[in-house]
Amino acid sequence: MAINVSSAINAYRSAAASATESMQSSSSPKLAGTTQSGGTGFSDLIKDSLKEAVSVQRNAEEISLKGIAGDADMRDVVLAVNNAENTLNTVVAIRDKVLNAYQEILKMPI
Known part of the structure; x- marks a missing residue:
């Protein structure tokens, strides 16, 4: 059975939505998954983390290309x-x- 990340995220969203609906129907004052300070949600955290990971990968590629061209120090290439x-x-x-x-x-x- 092949499971991908998007189906896991969709399952999380549907579970969160059903939990929110059930909590609203029971007239609970606080919703599940919300923060009182208005912070970011779980999906925003995941998106930001993945964007940062992609940025790190692109930076490593750029430094590697500079190293191949002789424009970067080998130490910087290895670290990246x-x-x-x-x-x-x-x-x-x-x-x-x-x-x-x-x-x-x-x-x-x-």
């Missing part, structure tokens, strides 16, 4: 590539955790 590798490993680990959580939610009885 190492940082990009660490970022990619972190993104993959988080993706795996989200997918495992999604699969566990699917196994829960309704």
